[in-house]
Amino acid sequence: MADPKAQPQAAMLVIGDEILSGRTRDSNMHFLANELTRHGVPLAEVRVVSDDHDVIVAAVRELSARYDHLFTSGGIGPTHDDITADAVAAAFGAHLDVRDDARALLQAHYDRQGSDFNAARMRMARIPDGATLIDNPVSTAPGFTLENVHVMAGVPSVFQAMVASVLPTITSGAQMLSQSLTVHRGEGDIAGPLAELAAEFDDVSFGSYPFIRNGAYGSNIVARSTDAARLDAAMTRLHALFPPAGA
Amino acid sequence: MADPKAQPQAAMLVIGDEILSGRTRDSNMHFLANELTRHGVPLAEVRVVSDDHDVIVAAVRELSARYDHLFTSGGIGPTHDDITADAVAAAFGAHLDVRDDARALLQAHYDRQGSDFNAARMRMARIPDGATLIDNPVSTAPGFTLENVHVMAGVPSVFQAMVASVLPTITSGAQMLSQSLTVHRGEGDIAGPLAELAAEFDDVSFGSYPFIRNGAYGSNIVARSTDAARLDAAMTRLHALFPPAGA
Numbered sequence: 001m002a003d004p005k006a007q008p009q010a011a012m013l014v015i016g017d018e019i020l021s022g023r024t025r026d027s028n029m030h031f032l033a034n035e036l037t038r039h040g041v042p043l044a045e046v047r048v049v050s051d052d053h054d055v056i057v058a059a060v061r062e063l064s065a066r067y068d069h070l071f072t073s074g075g076i077g078p079t080h081d082d083i084t085a086d087a088v089a090a091a092f093g094a095h096l097d098v099r100d101d102a103r104a105l106l107q108a109h110y111d112r113q114g115s116d117f118n119a120a121r122m123r124m125a126r127i128p129d130g131a132t133l134i135d136n137p138v139s140t141a142p143g144f145t146l147e148n149v150h151v152m153a154g155v156p157s158v159f160q161a162m163v164a165s166v167l168p169t170i171t172s173g174a175q176m177l178s179q180s181l182t183v184h185r186g187e188g189d190i191a192g193p194l195a196e197l198a199a200e201f202d203d204v205s206f207g208s209y210p211f212i213r214n215g216a217y218g219s220n221i222v223a224r225s226t227d228a229a230r231l232d233a234a235m236t237r238l239h240a241l242f243p244p245a246g247a
Numbered sequence: 248m249a250d251p252k253a254q255p256q257a258a259m260l261v262i263g264d265e266i267l268s269g270r271t272r273d274s275n276m277h278f279l280a281n282e283l284t285r286h287g288v289p290l291a292e293v294r295v296v297s298d299d300h301d302v303i304v305a306a307v308r309e310l311s312a313r314y315d316h317l318f319t320s321g322g323i324g325p326t327h328d329d330i331t332a333d334a335v336a337a338a339f340g341a342h343l344d345v346r347d348d349a350r351a352l353l354q355a356h357y358d359r360q361g362s363d364f365n366a367a368r369m370r371m372a373r374i375p376d377g378a379t380l381i382d383n384p385v386s387t388a389p390g391f392t393l394e395n396v397h398v399m400a401g402v403p404s405v406f407q408a409m410v411a412s413v414l415p416t417i418t419s420g421a422q423m424l425s426q427s428l429t430v431h432r433g434e435g436d437i438a439g440p441l442a443e444l445a446a447e448f449d450d451v452s453f454g455s456y457p458f459i460r461n462g463a464y465g466s467n468i469v470a471r472s473t474d475a476a477r478l479d480a481a482m483t484r485l486h487a488l489f490p491p492a493g494a
Binding site for chain 1: 264265266267268269270271272273276277279280281282283284289290291292293294295296297298302324325326327328329362363365366367368370371385386402404405423425433434435436437438439441442445452453454455456457458459464466469471
């Protein structure tokens with residue numbers, strides 16, 4: 001049987017006052033969660049913090065130490081509130097300055113655009129010593145990987161492109177498989193039998209996600225395992241426990 | 248001038264494997280962020296964690312100690328994976344058992360429905376000693392407030408109803424006011440002047456939120472302050488710095 005512990009674990013740090021104030025609805029978390037699930041590197045924790053240097057440094061240290069990978073989103077643009085590169089460098093005691101490889105990429109980009117490669121834009125060429133650049137096919141300014149921390153932009157189209165650049169560099173884990181069953185009964189009716197099944201299949205994780213639709217209670221029961229045969233066996237039992245109404 | 252430090256700060260803890268796996272897209276964070284901003288109790292940090300007792304206990308302890316209020320979402324239903332009440336009680340060393348007030352609410356509800364008030368449903372009447380019930384006009388099963396932790400359901404309609412029940416019980420802070428300006432220029436062009444303005448108005452917080460629309464770069468610049476006059480002064484300067492194209 002596949003060992004679910006063979007899965008490396010990831011965390012995400014979303015940096016941005018605009019998410020916490022409710023001004024912007026984050027979409028990067030949901031995107032990354034799906035990509036990591038598919039890659040066999042489950043997302044184990046997410047934090048959303050404000051644009052505060054010390055808070056970011058502390059979160060980067062804690063999450064990079066606890067998990068195999070940390071993905072950050074936001075705060076790597078040219079404006080004064082873009083402080084993620086500084087904070088990640090500080091978290092690892094790495095020197096941060098304009099780096100020739102990043103500067104060359106940006107210089108070529110702004111030359112093509114006919115834009116001025118000014119001091120603010122030069123900020124985006126500041127990359128910590130020892131970091132690897134993350135390709136940005138959307139708007140050129142690179143992200144970077146320092147130790148196990150992958151630093152990416154907050155703009156969703158750029159974030160998604162950077163995730164696509166980074167994931168192939170990350171060892172994938174055992175694929176977590178999932179199957180689900182929608183039961184049109186209140187959770188209170190299914191909880192007892194479901195708990196017994198969960199105790200019997202202790203290598204399959206069962207979640208129950210209730211909903212209220214048109215005034216009626218129901219629940220999506222999701223079973224997850226890295227072992228396809230055990231998952232099938234669990235689902236067979238689940239279908240027998242909760243047959244469709246009228247069956 | 249109003250002191251922005253007169254604002255109490257809040258944190259949120261989202262509990263649920265289904266968010267981390269990407270199966271469900273969380274909407275409670277965005278809802279709560281807006282409600283708290285309006286109430287003058289800014290959301291300073293959000294964490295999303297899995298259905299793991301020890302992880303929830305540690306997060307509740309840390310966030311309730313660090314912030315004035317902690318709001319939790321998810322894990323208070325009748326199924327085996329609903330462990331939030333246990334974890335919050337454990338975080339404060341509070342005794343947890345079926346409580347008469349919650350049981351009476353649920354008994355009346357299931358009597359009206361003609362449903363069986365079984366052992367699983369009785370789990371939802373387990374409320375820590377010393378906690379205050381949070382009214383649930385949608386589906387009756389109450390949330391609770393223990394110390395400075397407000398424990399609420401994950402189903403969005405129920406979560407929203409519980410937020411409406413809780414907020415009037417929380418002292419509101421100074422209202423954070425915000426105004427924004429959309430500038431159709433790349434962030435690299437506005438970063439320099441914006442940083443100078445931000446340094447001059449150190450009691451106003453400026454954020455720059457870039458976007459790419461139809462292939463063109465732009466940014467929403469958001470200024471925030473609890474002082475209306477200073478905010479107006481900052482916006483006047485901002486409009487002068489970045490006049491509309493063609494003006």
